[in-house]
Amino acid sequence: MTKAFLGIDVGGTNLRFGVFDEDRLLASYQIEWNLHQRCAEASSEQAPQLVVEALASGYHRLREQCPEIQGVGVAFPGFINGQGVLLQSPNLPQLLHFPLEQALQETLQVPVLLENDANAAAFGTYISEKAHDPHLQDLIYAGLGTGVGGGWIHQGRPWRGENGAAMEIGHLIVVPGGRRCGCGNQGCLEQYASAQGLVSSYLEISGMAADPKIIAQLARDGNPQAQQAFGILAEHLGQALAHLTKVLDCREIRVGGGLSQAWDCFGDTLQQKLQKYMIPALSDTVQLMPGNGDDQAGIWGAASLARALLFP
Ligand SMILES: [Zn+2]
Structure with missing residues (x-):
């Protein structure tokens, strides 16, 4: 069975999900989900759980199509330390010092890697370029x-x-x-x-x-x-x-x-x-x-990082 990885790109207004094998998109899914508004409307206790549930629902949906998902990479806006803790997301004050990587791992029961969204897009761009160089x-x-x-x-x-x-x-x-x-x-x-x-x-x-x-x-x-x-x-x-x-x-x-x-x-x-x-x-x-101009750099980068770092 091929090893597939799910990349999730958490944007301000959209959640994007894409399952990749080595270099091919196997399945994808996108929903409009206003992160800023949802978090602003929730209490500091509810907001982290809301984010976890939104990401988990996309995972479960794609898992039905691609049961071979081995791990998940998440591109998230904010400062993320080496332990997968979201230290601060400048526009989401409700998510201060939130161990998002661990919370997702416990919910999804698969290895999860959390990365800053721009770093993930940079990595996705890098992997695409590396194919030629x-x-x-x-x-x-x-x-x-x-x-x-x-x-x-x-x-x-x-x-x-x-x-x-x-x-x-x-x-x-x-x-x-x-x-x-x-x-x-x-x-x-x-x-x-x-x-x-x-x-x-x-x-x-x-x-x-x-x-x-x-x-x-x-x-x-x-x-x-x-x-x-x-x-x-x-x-x-x-x-x-x-x-x-x-x-x-x-x-x-x-x-x-x-x-x-x-x-x-x-x-x-x-x-x-x-x-x-x-x-x-x-x-x-x-x-x-x-860059290559499409909006897949984030999900592709997140999935590629999960592949590179979760199973080195
Ligand atoms: Zn500034």
């Missing part, structure tokens, strides 16, 4: 979605740091005294390079509200205000990525997340900005590209 060991990942997440795959594994907070690149301050951020600071990258950041930039420039898809279409049609909003995103993201290359000396950079589908609106400018801010002698050594 077997020597690949290090990769920087930036995920542009509701927020901005980051991951650094170092020597084939996500780098978590002491408190699971490594590569929180969305909270690098790129505009001192700039837009207010949910983390309590001002001028964080997330406020300029996320979907919400793009919307805020466009609103500031044009005085009009529009969602990211419309702003992308306007930019493609030559609207200078929409192009300027993407220019702001590229300027700050390019600067932040250049800083990272100076700290990590890593030559592969991939940009994923929902906004990466608008790569044609900002990719060239991002490339120029990255080169502008890098150490000049090294500026042509970096490979900056969009």
Whole structure:
């Protein structure tokens, strides 16, 4: 029997489930589930149990189709330590210091691995790239979605740091005294390079509200205000990525997340900005590209990490 692993990607508004064998998606399932709202409506005692039950129901549903599931990887937004404890999830104050990995393992009765969502997406991207470049060991990942997440795959594994907070690149301050951020600071990258950041930039420039898809279409049609909003995103993201290359000396950079589908609106400018801010002698050594563009990096990364770490 093939060894199959379930990857679960816990997003702000959706839960995604995918069962994979070595390199194939065997079955998948997705439900709309507003994590922030559900947790906010529950008490601090109920919220952890609600999350466990939601994940368990998806597991049981797919288990009927794929009884060969050997283990489960969960990509979750927040700081996760080496013991699988969710230390803090910035937008979910109800889940402070919650041993989610252990709670799920006890409920599902299979081995579970918990990973930060951006790290899991970084690992999923890394595994896809490694299929074409077997020597690949290090990769920087930036995920542009509701927020901005980051991951650094170092020597084939996500780098978590002491408190699971490594590569929180969305909270690098790129505009001192700039837009207010949910983390309590001002001028964080997330406020300029996320979907919400793009919307805020466009609103500031044009005085009009529009969602990211419309702003992308306007930019493609030559609207200078929409192009300027993407220019702001590229300027700050390019600067932040250049800083990272100076700290990590890593030559592969991939940009994923929902906004990466608008790569044609900002990719060239991002490339120029990255080169502008890098150490000049090294500026042509970096490979900056969009990720594979689908939204499977999270479930694929979570399932692949479970395979790699639960049964090494
Ligand atoms: Zn912040």
